[in-house]
Amino acid sequence: MAQEPSLPVTRVKAVNSVGGKTLDTVATATAEPDTPQPWRELGLKEDEYLRIKEILGRRPTSSELAMYSVMWSEHCSYKSSKVHLKQFGEKAPHSDALLVGIGENAGVVDIGQGYAVTFKIESHNHPSFVEPYQGAATGVGGIVRDILTMGARPIAIMDPLRFGLADAPDTKRVLPGVVAGIGGYGNCLGLPNIGGEIVFDETYAGNPLVNALCVGVMRHEDIKLATAHGTGNLVVLFGAKTGGDGIGGVSVLASETFASGKATKRPAVQVGDPFAEKVLIECSLEIFAEDLVIGIQDLGGAGLSCATSELASAGSGGMSITLEKVPLRDPSLTPEEILMSESQERMCAIIEPAKLGRFMAICKKWEVTATVIGEVTDGDRLQITHNGHVIVDVPPRTVAHDGPVYQRPIAEPDYLATLSAAVVPQVESAEEIAAAILTLVAAPNIADKSWVTDQYDRYVQGNSVLAQPEDSGMIRIDEESHLGVAISTDANARWSYLDPYNGAKLALLESCRNIATTGAKPLAVTNCLNFGSPENPGVMWQFAETVRGLADICLEMALPVTGGNVSFYNQTGAVAILPTPIIGVLGVIEDVRTRTKMGFPRPELEIFQLGNTDDNFSGSEYAYLHGQLGNQAPTPDVPAEMRLIALLLEAQGCFESAHDISNGGLAAALAESVLRNNIGATIELPAQYIPGGVTAGLFAETPGRILISVDPADVEQLNALCVAHDVPMHRIGSTGGDALIVNGAIIDIPTLRDAHTKTFAGLFA
Amino acid sequence: MRVGVVTFPGSLDDSSALRAIRLAGGSAVPLFHSSDDLQEVDAVVLPGGFSYGDYLRCGAISRFAPIMRSIIVAAEHGFPVLGICNGFQILCESHLLPGALTRNEGLHFICRDQAVIVENVKTLWTRGYNQGDRIVIPIKNGEGSYQANPETLRELESEGRIVLRYADGNPNGSQNNIAGISNKRGNVVGVMPHPEQAIETLTGPSSDGLIFFSSILQELVGR
Numbered sequence: 001m002a003q004e005p006s007l008p009v010t011r012v013k014a015v016n017s018v019g020g021k022t023l024d025t026v027a028t029a030t031a032e033p034d035t036p037q038p039w040r041e042l043g044l045k046e047d048e049y050l051r052i053k054e055i056l057g058r059r060p061t062s063s064e065l066a067m068y069s070v071m072w073s074e075h076c077s078y079k080s081s082k083v084h085l086k087q088f089g090e091k092a093p094h095s096d097a098l099l100v101g102i103g104e105n106a107g108v109v110d111i112g113q114g115y116a117v118t119f120k121i122e123s124h125n126h127p128s129f130v131e132p133y134q135g136a137a138t139g140v141g142g143i144v145r146d147i148l149t150m151g152a153r154p155i156a157i158m159d160p161l162r163f164g165l166a167d168a169p170d171t172k173r174v175l176p177g178v179v180a181g182i183g184g185y186g187n188c189l190g191l192p193n194i195g196g197e198i199v200f201d202e203t204y205a206g207n208p209l210v211n212a213l214c215v216g217v218m219r220h221e222d223i224k225l226a227t228a229h230g231t232g233n234l235v236v237l238f239g240a241k242t243g244g245d246g247i248g249g250v251s252v253l254a255s256e257t258f259a260s261g262k263a264t265k266r267p268a269v270q271v272g273d274p275f276a277e278k279v280l281i282e283c284s285l286e287i288f289a290e291d292l293v294i295g296i297q298d299l300g301g302a303g304l305s306c307a308t309s310e311l312a313s314a315g316s317g318g319m320s321i322t323l324e325k326v327p328l329r330d331p332s333l334t335p336e337e338i339l340m341s342e343s344q345e346r347m348c349a350i351i352e353p354a355k356l357g358r359f360m361a362i363c364k365k366w367e368v369t370a371t372v373i374g375e376v377t378d379g380d381r382l383q384i385t386h387n388g389h390v391i392v393d394v395p396p397r398t399v400a401h402d403g404p405v406y407q408r409p410i411a412e413p414d415y416l417a418t419l420s421a422a423v424v425p426q427v428e429s430a431e432e433i434a435a436a437i438l439t440l441v442a443a444p445n446i447a448d449k450s451w452v453t454d455q456y457d458r459y460v461q462g463n464s465v466l467a468q469p470e471d472s473g474m475i476r477i478d479e480e481s482h483l484g485v486a487i488s489t490d491a492n493a494r495w496s497y498l499d500p501y502n503g504a505k506l507a508l509l510e511s512c513r514n515i516a517t518t519g520a521k522p523l524a525v526t527n528c529l530n531f532g533s534p535e536n537p538g539v540m541w542q543f544a545e546t547v548r549g550l551a552d553i554c555l556e557m558a559l560p561v562t563g564g565n566v567s568f569y570n571q572t573g574a575v576a577i578l579p580t581p582i583i584g585v586l587g588v589i590e591d592v593r594t595r596t597k598m599g600f601p602r603p604e605l606e607i608f609q610l611g612n613t614d615d616n617f618s619g620s621e622y623a624y625l626h627g628q629l630g631n632q633a634p635t636p637d638v639p640a641e642m643r644l645i646a647l648l649l650e651a652q653g654c655f656e657s658a659h660d661i662s663n664g665g666l667a668a669a670l671a672e673s674v675l676r677n678n679i680g681a682t683i684e685l686p687a688q689y690i691p692g693g694v695t696a697g698l699f700a701e702t703p704g705r706i707l708i709s710v711d712p713a714d715v716e717q718l719n720a721l722c723v724a725h726d727v728p729m730h731r732i733g734s735t736g737g738d739a740l741i742v743n744g745a746i747i748d749i750p751t752l753r754d755a756h757t758k759t760f761a762g763l764f765a
Numbered sequence: 766m767r768v769g770v771v772t773f774p775g776s777l778d779d780s781s782a783l784r785a786i787r788l789a790g791g792s793a794v795p796l797f798h799s800s801d802d803l804q805e806v807d808a809v810v811l812p813g814g815f816s817y818g819d820y821l822r823c824g825a826i827s828r829f830a831p832i833m834r835s836i837i838v839a840a841e842h843g844f845p846v847l848g849i850c851n852g853f854q855i856l857c858e859s860h861l862l863p864g865a866l867t868r869n870e871g872l873h874f875i876c877r878d879q880a881v882i883v884e885n886v887k888t889l890w891t892r893g894y895n896q897g898d899r900i901v902i903p904i905k906n907g908e909g910s911y912q913a914n915p916e917t918l919r920e921l922e923s924e925g926r927i928v929l930r931y932a933d934g935n936p937n938g939s940q941n942n943i944a945g946i947s948n949k950r951g952n953v954v955g956v957m958p959h960p961e962q963a964i965e966t967l968t969g970p971s972s973d974g975l976i977f978f979s980s981i982l983q984e985l986v987g988r
Contacts, residue, residue, distance in 0.1 A: 183874050187905075188815040190777030275818025279774050365799075367774065455874045457905045459962040459969065460813075462781035476968065479784075593967060765871075 023335065024062040025389040033059050042069035048404050055398045063384065063391040066336045067399055070302040071309060074568055077403030080534035081566045084544050087551040088561045095560040097523055100223060105146040105298070106216075107562020108223055109524040111588045113483055116223060118150045119215040121160070121489065121528040121584050123567035127270070128210035132177025136210050137185035137272040141344050143214040144189060145298035148281055149347070151224035151288050152216030155461065156475050157186050159196035159212055160489045160528070160582045164205025166444035166763050171200070174208050176764055181272075182212070183455040188274035189281065192464045193456035194473030196489060200444050206572035211528045211582050215487055217477055222288060227295035228315035228350045228376050235308070235319060236356075238363055238370035239280045239346040242304075243329035245271050247340050276345040283366035284347060290362070292355045299346040305339045305399070307348040308374075309382055312396035315350075317380030319396065324387050325373045335386045350376060406534075413538030419498065422623040422630035426695045433694065433745035436622075440699065441671045442755040444763070445621055446664040448675075451760035465592045469672065471514040471660050476592045484592035486520035488585055492663075492701075493578035494619035495633035500542040504549035504581050505636045506703055510662055511585040512557070513641065516648040517658045517706060519595045520587030525554055527564040527583050532576020534568045542579040543568075550581065556638055559585070596652055598659040599676025600709050603736030605656050607681060608718075609666065611644060611705035612728050615692025621664045622699035634703055640727075641704050647725040654710055654718040661705040666732075667698040669707040670740060671752055678749055680737035686730065694743055709735055766985040768978075769796040769806035771836075773827045777814035778849065778961055785961040786810070789978035798830040807985045808845035808889075809836060811852025813905075813959055823866060823908050824854035833859060845889045845981055846953045850906050853945070853955030862946055862955045863921070864913030866906075870938030874907040878970035879958055880932040881944045885925050888951040893980040899932060900973035902963040904944075909957040911939035911946075921946055929956055 022028070029035075037059065039049040052060050052068050060068060074080060088102060099116055100108035106120035124139025140157060147154045159182050163171045186193050191214070228235070287293060295315065297307045304326070312319040323335050333341065351359055356372070363370040377383070382399070384392035427436045440446055449469065458467035465484060466474035472488040490511040496503030512522040529546060532539040543566075554561050570577040589595060600607075617623040618630025648658070661669045674681050685697040692700060710718055722729040739748045768791045770782045779795070786793035794806050803809065817826040827833065833855070840846050840861050848856040856862040869875055880901050883894040894900070913921070918941060921927055929945035937957075945956030960974025 180873075187874055187907075188775070188777075188818060190814065273818070275775050275815060275820065278777075278815070278818075454876050457874075457876050459876065459903045459905060459959065460777050460781070462778075462784055462962060462964075462968055464968055 023386060023389055023391060025391050026061055026393050029059050029061045035059065037065055039065060039069065043073060044069050048072060051404065056394065061391050063336050063339055064394055066340050067305040067309065067392065070305055070340060071399045072403040076302055076306065078566060079404050080406050080408050080568060081543065082405050083407055084547040087547055091551040091555040093555050093558040093560060095558065098560040098562065099220065102561065102563050105149045105226060107524070107526065108150060109562060109586065110220070111483065111485060111523065113478065113481055114219055115217055115477055115483065116220050117215060117217050117485055117586060118147055118152045119213065119487065119584065119586050120146055120526050120563050121211050121213040121582060122565045123528050123530060124210045124212060125208065125530065125567050125570055128178055129174065129206065129208050132174045133181040133184065134271050136178040136181030138270045138344055139210050139212045140182055140185045141272045141274065141277050142300045143212045144191065144277065145300065145347065147214040147216035148284055149224065149226065149296050149298045150216065151222045152218040153285055154191055154214050154216045154281065155463065156194045156473060156487065157191045157212060157214050158194060158473060158487060158489055160491070161196065161198045162204045162209035162580060163200050164208070165202050166200045168205055170205060172764065178208065178210055179452050179455055185272055185274045187457045189278050190460045192458050192460050192467065194458055194464055194467040194475065195487065196468065198449055198452060201493065201578055203575060203577045207570040207577045209530050209570065209580060213487065213489055213584050215485065215586070224288060224293065224296050226297040226311055226314055228311040228319055230294060230352065231376055231378050232353065233294055233376040234351045234353055234356060234372050235321060235374035235376070236349045236351050236359065236370055237326060237346060237373045238349065238368055240273060240276045240343055241327040241329040241369060242333070242338055242341050242346070243343045244333055244337060244341065245343055247337055247342065270342045270344050272344050279366050279368060280345055280347065283363060283368045286362050287359060290358060292351060292359045294350040294352065296347060296349045299348060301342060303339065303341045303343070309396040309399040311348065311350060312382045313400040315376065317396055318377035319374060319382050320377050321374035321384040323384050325371055327369055327371055335391055408534050408540045409537040410541045410544055411537035412541050419629065419631035422617040422628040424617050424623050424626050424628060424695065426693065430743065430745040433742055434747050437667045437671065437742065437747060438755045439625065440622065440664055440667055441752065442759050443621060443625055444759055446668050447759035448757040449760060450757065451764060465595055466518055466597070470598050471517045472520065472587070474518055474520065474589065474592060474595055482591040482593055484589045486515045486518050486587040486589060488514035489582050490514065491580050491582045492619060493580040494629065496546065496579040496581060498619055498631065499633040500545035500579050501549040502633050502636055503579065504546040505553040506634065507581055507583040508550060508553050508585065509636055509641045509703060510660065511583045512645060513660050515585050515587035516645040517596065517660050519652045520589035521649055522559060522585050522587045522645065524586045525559050525561045525583065527561070527581060528567065529564065530567045530570055530577060530580040530582065532571035536576065539576050546579060546581045553638065557642065594652055596655045596658045598673055599657055600673050600679040600681060600735045601656050601677060603679060605709040605735040606712055606715055606731060607683065607733040607735060608708050608710060609705055609730045609732050610708060610727055612702070613697055613700050613705065614702045615696045615700065616702065617700055620699060620701040637704060643725045644704055644706070644727050647721055647727045648706065651718055651721045654714040655708050656711055657709045659707045661707055662701060665699040665701050666707065671756060673707060674740045674749065675753055675756060679735050680739045680749060681733055681735050682737065682741040683733035683743070685732060685743055698742065766982050767792045767794050767806045768981065769794040769803060769809040771796045771798060771809060771811055771832055773798040773816035773830060775814050775816040775818055776812050778812040778959060781961040782810045782812040782849065785964045785975065785978045788964050789975055789982050791978065791982045796832060798827065798832050801831040801835045803835050803839065808981050811846065811848040811855050813850035813852060816851055816855065822858070823851060824858040827855045828858040837861060840953050843950060843952050847890050847977065848955040849959055849961060850957055853957055856953060856955045861953045862948060863917045864911055866908050866957065867910045867912050868908050869910050875936055876903065876905040877936060879904040879936060881929045881958055882932050884930055885928045885947060888928055888947045888954050889984045890954045890977050890981050891928055892984060893976040901971045902958045902960050902974045903970060904936060904958045906957060909939065910937045911943040913940060924949065928954055929958065
């Protein structure tokens with residue numbers, strides 16, 4: 001039995017008790033192997049608990065148990081998704097652009113001129129349902145720290161969101177809170193919010209999706225990694241003090257193991273302080289600029305447990321931490337709670353002792369608390385002591401990377417056999433056409449989102465070239481060379497529900513199309529895969545098919561996947577959310593001054609549709625408005641999409657405006673292009689191009705189509721380019737006037753604007 | 766001509782203000798809140814942002830920064846100061862300008878391209894405009910509703926110290942549609958809209974804001 005001989009017994013009791021109970025040290029764990037432990041309550045399976053005992057050769061201490069339970073959770077270990085996600089490695093296309101791939105905090109791509117860009121999406125779904133404001137706010141905070149951790153200055157954020165039905169009472173609670181949280185945190189950080197999506201569907205009631213994307217930029221030589229090496233180098237915790245917020249499983253542990261005399265307890269949702277994060281960003285960037293860190297990691301999910309075990313296992317493995325040095329907001333926290341706390345706005349850096357003075361001086365300048373809490377050691381053990389007692393002694397890799405891996409059962413779900421084709425009303429008369437367009441543009445999924453996006457600062461930093469509602473967000477990177485990046489996020493969950501393999505491909509294609517429509521070249525992909533319970537074989541089938549589709553299309557289009565995030569258990573009872581793979585694509589544009597906007601800029605332009613329309617309403621908003629889902633997602637024509645992207649990039653000079661035709665079909669795209677600058681349009685849909693007639697022409701959501709306006713002088717040149725790229729080009733009308741006129745149906749602009757803009761204010765103001 | 770921009774902890778539009786000064790042809794000098802040294806700048810901009818997280822009250826903590834001691838003394842002697850958004854709030858908290866900025870009517874943060882009328886072209890910062898110019902520059906704030914007692918409002922109106930007034934509707938409940946004011950002398954100006962975010966049409970709704978910065982530079986050159 002190991003002892004702590006240097007301390008007399010009474011002293012041990014004094015320093016070694018928390019809440020009146022004795023600390024569970026490695027010595028105790030060895031001496032008392034049969035102490036019952038709450039592994040089940042912490043979410044571990046019996047075989048997982050036995051595996052921990054096998055790794056350690058004894059039972060874990062309560063601190064070790066807490067660490068393993070969090071790090072081996074679905075959220076941190078990807079235990080259900082790992083076997084599928086490995087396809088992204090196996091099918092990875094060759095890419096010269098990829099500087100840092102999957103596995104780090106965020107992937108990094110080369111955009112030329114010595115610049116590197118990092119971007120990533122993460123989910124904060126469950127916290128945002130429990131506490132919408134803080135859940136969404138800390139979702140932004142977490143993804144921004146991931147980007148910062150790579151050595152990059154964060155330059156923009158985006159938020160793809162999903163909610164239950166727009167008029168459901170709970171949506172009125174969740175949506176305004178989420179929007180205020182994103183705005184409240186992001187605005188205070190000084191990050192322009194340049195895009196995202198808002199989609200309503202009943203399956204998201206009780207399971208809203210709050211995904212947050214951040215993009216950051218750095219010079220190649222400034223890339224930082226999460227690694228700890230060099231014996232004697234120091235482990236420094238800096239940023240906010242550690243509090244009791246965000247302790248999930250451990251509160252269970254605490255109530256099981258420790259006295260119940262303490263107050264119950266701890267919000268499981270973290271509380272954000274954006275001011276602390278803003279200062280932390282500036283402080284970190286100054287530290288990076290002077291090259292003062294060996295490695296760096298932010299403290300997010302699983303807090304210090306995650307940061308220390310990941311840093312150590314990415315380095316030589318040895319690290320010792322003196323836990324009582326961690327500055328606390330709440331001095332009553334137990335060691336287990338300190339290890340598990342998900343208090344926000346904290347970072348952990350590895351620093352050479354010679355550079356500590358300068359590091360501390362910068363922290364002092366920004367009034368950021370910084371504390372040396374340990375050092376890199378010889379050997380391969382992560383050891384954590386509390387007041388001299390060893391409470392954790394583990395091989396860090398077993399915590400961070402050797403979690404369980406499951407091959408979950410997969411079964412094609414029964415619902416697929418029950419689907420039937422969408423039967424939708426056909427519009428013929430001018431009155432029917434006008435009424436259908438006005439209903440569509442007012443539908444919550446299509447309606448103007450300014451009520452939301454006006455609560456986000458899109459201008460700060462002064463480099464926002466495009467922001468919502470444009471097809472992609474675009475940020476200038478270099479004021480001299482005019483180099484920029486474009487970002488878009490997309491998903492059509494209804495198509496994924498009908499056909500998850502093709503749904504994933506279609507989401508990626510739409511995102512790429514959005515990038516190319518604005519004039520940027522698609523370069524790299526990230527994703528956030530939101531699904532129901534992985535223990536449901538039907539959900540697992542949706543997931544497997546989605547990953548297979550995404551890996552296949554990325555290989556086909558030679559786009560590297562730089563990272564991603566999986567969110568399972570978005571499910572209430574037996575009802576899972578629609579499978580929602582949010583695909584983010586990053587593009588690069590050599591000269592942002594050449595970007596193309598979505599709005600018709602002036603009268604007397606010719607309007608064309610690029611691409612053909614099919615008579616299929618499956619998954620469309622028009623079908624949804626008529627209570628239909630349909631049975632067959634479109635089959636992506638990847639070569640045609642790639643030809644279209646090539647054309648879009650080559651023909652930018654011919655476009656006065658360009659707008660992707662997606663949700664709501666051509667009708668929605670026309671309304672949006674008209675309303676952007678109050679320039680009317682007269683449209684005559686040529687029946688011969690559209691097998692389904694006017695109804696399909698206006699409302700089908702066939703992918704691979706773009707609405708453009710062109711100066712008459714450029715039409716000939718554009719036509720030649722379309723022939724060269726084998727892209728169909730259909731003249732459908734011209735700009736001008738103060739109405740949208742479609743096949744004789746006249747909708748004046750004020751009427752169209754009222755229909756499009758009043759929905760959100762009516763629902764949520 | 767050297768124009769300084771102060772960075773407080775939580776300042777956000779400092780880099781944009783520095784860029785605006787450069788684009789207007791000036792020499793942009795970053796200043797840090799913790800020093801009282803104005804580094805011989807000829808004018809200073811207090812930029813937008815959430816200094817000290819807007820804790821306590823917007824601008825209430827920043828007004829005590831060492832640099833503000835120097836700015837307050839200099840301003841009382843005619844030194845040109847422009848406060849934008851949070852900078853305007855700091856100027857009110859410092860009592861260099863009267864009144865206060867409170868939560869927007871409707872309680873939401875509002876980011877919008879806003880039409881405003883330039884009503885006073887005698888200040889050091891607005892001399893390049895024509896009286897009555899209608900310009901479009903972004904507003905982006907949560908606490909931009911200008912409030913003052915009736916006496917102060919009468920004084921501001923009668924002395925022509927309303928610099929900018931909202932056009933096409935009042936976005937936030939500001940009294941008398943006030944978007945910006947000046948001190949009696951016209952060297953200290955505070956505005957809620959962000960001229961530094963409207964200096965080029967590539968990244969802003971217009972380039973109308975640039976004249977704030979060219980005005981002060983021309984003024985300084987002429988001295």
